[in-house]
Amino acid sequence: MKLTDSIIKAAKPKNKRYNLPDGKGLVLWVQPDGQKVWRIRYDFNEKEKMLSLGFYPAVSLAAARREHTRFKELLAQGIDPSENRKEEKQQAAIAAANSFESVARLWWNHWKHDKTERHADYTIRRMEADIFPVIGHKPVNEITVAQFIAMVRKVESRGALDIAKRVLTTCGQVMRYAVAHGLAERNPAADIKPSDVLKPAKKTNHKRLSEKELPELLRKIDGYNGQPLTRLALQLMALTFVRTGELIGARWDEINLDKKEWRIPAERMKMRSPHIVPLSQQAITLLEEIHKLAADDVLLFPSERRDGKSMSNNTILYALYRLGYHGRMTGHGFRGVASTILHEQQFNHDHIELQLAHTQRDAVSAAYNHALYLEPRAHMMQQWADYLDKQRVGAEVIPFKAA
Structure with missing residues (x-):
């Protein structure tokens, strides 16, 4: 029955x-x-x-x-x-070992060694959010161009065009790793570029103020009534015009007040090259004030949570919002303001570019390195600090000479 x-x-x-x-x-x-x-x-x-x-x-x-x-x-x-079941299990195990997620994690462990912890963490989190849920389970040797396109367009559809481009770039790097290690025969992601499948993005500059608006901003920063470290961070950013991430991650062992230098190691720089910031007397005074607060013996600008991390990028941005500059100024904007004014004051272009730690674009600039032209750069940074002082008090500003 x-x-x-x-x-x-x-x-x-x-x-x-x-x-x-x-x-x-x-x-x-x-x-x-x-x-x-x-x-x-x-x-x-x-x-x-x-x-x-x-x-x-x-x-x-x-x-x-x-x-x-x-x-x-x-x-x-x-x-x-019975034998068929064993073979199926073996094939499943092989497929799992050669899945895109498995290979991507192998690639990430290989790739991350010369990257900052923050950049490496961001990359793996981005894969976990946008890549693995879509193609992570697929055997790396069976993924098609159409599947990559569908995935990045899904990211683009939520308005994250820049992330969609990065997703495609990351997939290409993973697939190159797979080919190099005999896990895939070819890299289908190499057949397409972001511009082939994604909408073009309108180029926008970082929001920044004009030279005429600078004095009011400097005075508002001086009168900022929020956390003292936030005010000091804004003041130091104006004097040094480093990137926001380079500022908030500053460590005391990078600062040498006797030599009047701030040496930022390569792993903390966007361009992966060490960077020297000559310190003006005004910057040294600020650093001494920061040190008196003794908020942390490692970081200049620790998180208020005292969790071993630095303050966030948003701390700088939201402080500017509180001062009335929402949509008008960002932390990065200090770099643009400094570059514009220093060029107008006829300082040497290469010295300015070196101090901004920009990527080198030609053979002449490529011959420079982070430690060259320190004396004229130090002179330029002191002149810049003096210029900001005059702007702050509203005195008549006489253009200074680069020489």
Whole structure:
């Protein structure tokens, strides 16, 4: 008699295991502990064999019958269901090991060594958010161009065009790693560029003020009534015009007040090259004031949570918002203001570019390095600090000479 769910549910455990047959080799074992296990008996090469299908009710009666039918079809083809199952498990294991996510994590561990912890963490979190849920499970050797395109367009559809471009770039790096290590035959992501599949983005400059608006901003910063460290961070940013991330991550062991230098290591710089910031007397005075607060013995600008991290980028941005500069000025804007004014005052272009730590664009600039032209750069930074002082007090500003 064929089994039914009612018969199975009514079957009670006994002192010894007993069987409930469903016919043609499919049976349900009822164990003394009450567990019910599906089994298939079959003959292969004149040997009797048995294969487990799992526990009831996790494997339903209908599911057990379907699997039984599939096994009978394998037998009809001369295939041992037990050996077939082993091969399927092996193939699944290989596919899992060569999945895009597995290979991507291998690539990330290889790639991250010369990157900042922050950049490396951002990259893996971006993959976990936008890449792995879509193609992470797919064998790396089977991913197509169309699948990459569909994925980045999905990111683009939520308005994250820049992230969509980075996602495609990251996928290309992972696939190159896969090809280099014999895990894939080719890199389909190399067949397309972001501009081929994504909408062009309008180029926008970082928001910044004009020279005429600078005096009011400087005075408002001096009168900032929020956290003292935030005010000092804004003042130091105006004097040094470093990037926001370079400022908030500043460490005391990078500062040498005797030499009047702030040496930022390569791993904290966007361009992965060490950078020297000559310190004006005004900057040194600020640093001494920061040190008196003794907020942290490692970081100049620690998080208020005292969790070993620095203050966030948003601390600078929101402070500017509080001062009335929402949509008008950002931390990065200090760099643009400094570059414009220093060029107008006819300081040497290469000295300005070196002090901004911009990527080098030509053979002449490429010959420079972070430690060259320190004397004229130090002179320029002192002149810049003096210029800001005059702007702050509203005195008539006489253009200074670069020489």
